[in-house]
Amino acid sequence: xxxxxxxxxxxxxxxxxxxxxxxxxxxxxxxxxxxxxxxxxxxxxxxxxxxxxxxxxxxxxxxxxxxxxxxxxxxxxxxxxxxxxxxxxxxxxxxxxxxxxxxxxxxxxxxxxxxxxxxxxxxxxxxxxxxxxxxxxxxxxxxxxxxxxxxxxxx
Amino acid sequence: xxxxxxxxxxxxxxxxxxxxxxxxxxxxxxxxxxxxxxxxxxxxxxxxxxxxxxxxxxxxxxxxxxxxxxxxxxxxxxxxxxxxxxxxxxxxxxxxxxxxxxxxxxxxxxxxxxxxxxxxxxxxxxxxxxxxxxxxxxxxxxxxxxxxxxxxxxxxxxxxxxxxxxxxxxxxxxxxxxxxxx
Numbered sequence: 001x002x003x004x005x006x007x008x009x010x011x012x013x014x015x016x017x018x019x020x021x022x023x024x025x026x027x028x029x030x031x032x033x034x035x036x037x038x039x040x041x042x043x044x045x046x047x048x049x050x051x052x053x054x055x056x057x058x059x060x061x062x063x064x065x066x067x068x069x070x071x072x073x074x075x076x077x078x079x080x081x082x083x084x085x086x087x088x089x090x091x092x093x094x095x096x097x098x099x100x101x102x103x104x105x106x107x108x109x110x111x112x113x114x115x116x117x118x119x120x121x122x123x124x125x126x127x128x129x130x131x132x133x134x135x136x137x138x139x140x141x142x143x144x145x146x147x148x149x150x151x152x153x154x155x
Numbered sequence: 156x157x158x159x160x161x162x163x164x165x166x167x168x169x170x171x172x173x174x175x176x177x178x179x180x181x182x183x184x185x186x187x188x189x190x191x192x193x194x195x196x197x198x199x200x201x202x203x204x205x206x207x208x209x210x211x212x213x214x215x216x217x218x219x220x221x222x223x224x225x226x227x228x229x230x231x232x233x234x235x236x237x238x239x240x241x242x243x244x245x246x247x248x249x250x251x252x253x254x255x256x257x258x259x260x261x262x263x264x265x266x267x268x269x270x271x272x273x274x275x276x277x278x279x280x281x282x283x284x285x286x287x288x289x290x291x292x293x294x295x296x297x298x299x300x301x302x303x304x305x306x307x308x309x310x311x312x313x314x315x316x317x318x319x320x321x322x323x324x325x326x327x328x329x330x331x332x333x334x335x336x337x
Binding site for chain 2 (some may be wrong): 027049092
């Protein structure tokens with residue numbers, strides 16, 4: 001059993017390292033660790049305009065490579081995260097943000113789930129608090145009692 | 156009222172189905188450009204045919220122009236090429252090329268082989284102007300008015316049908332605006 005779990009763990013580890021090496025490898029050098037982390041974070045937050053379900057860090061497409069280079073250069077120029085994000089949005093639209101900004105267009109996206117949960121809770125409360133059915137109507141009528149008595153007293 | 160509530164889940168499911176079914180026929184690549192309504196970005200690049208000649212946005216603007224993003228590595232560009240040759244015959248618009256991330260010799264040969272529809276092509280091998288225009292592939296075509304404002308961005312191939320549907324009404328409108336001196 002223990003051997004099996006070790007085997008599974010090794011396999012899982014092998015899989016994750018494989019995924020890591022499958023991503024595109026750029027050889028950017030950063031002056032400090034903070035910039036490196038910001039680069040990694042931003043390239044995960046920004047979406048590749050061509051291959052729409054991948055972020056910049058994941059994608060092998062030429063445009064993603066271009067945008068990573070641009071991102072690197074903007075970071076080297078000392079631009080703030082918000083400036084970089086604005087730079088990308090100005091060219092490629094809100095679309096490049098994996099975490100869209102809160103605006104009239106995205107209200108339904110941001111608040112829709114909360115509203116749905118609230119509605120669900122209200123429905124549950126209404127159902128639970130609905131008056132239980134009157135017990136008197138559940139009780140047997142005298143006719144039914146008679147019948148029951150006859151059925152059970154037969155033996 | 157009670158009956159209606161009983162059918163509510165069914166109605167909701169059908170409504171959801173309609174919405175999702177409609178979603179199937181939408182093209183996810185069809186995105187509005189962030190640049191529509193903004194001025195044409197500035198640039199300073201060489202032309203394709205002359206590696207000495209530098210052009211800037213000032214060389215393009217003033218007329219109603221089309222900028223067609225093309226490259227020899229792009230098969231769809233080859234498909235739309237004959238239509239561009241046709242469009243170039245219209246004296247009311249000027250068609251410029253943006254040779255995007257391409258090789259100079261191959262691109263020059265392409266224009267020799269298939270006829271050159273462009274007034275000239277800007278040679279953007281590093282894709283810098285492309286980046287500022289929000290280009291993510293080829294072909295793409297931009298419509299820019301006489302004030303230098305980007306009025307439309309179209310991603311994909313142009314053919315007769317696309318031209319009639321997507322471009323002709325806008326071009327007619329721009330010509331009208333220009334006439335009225337707007």
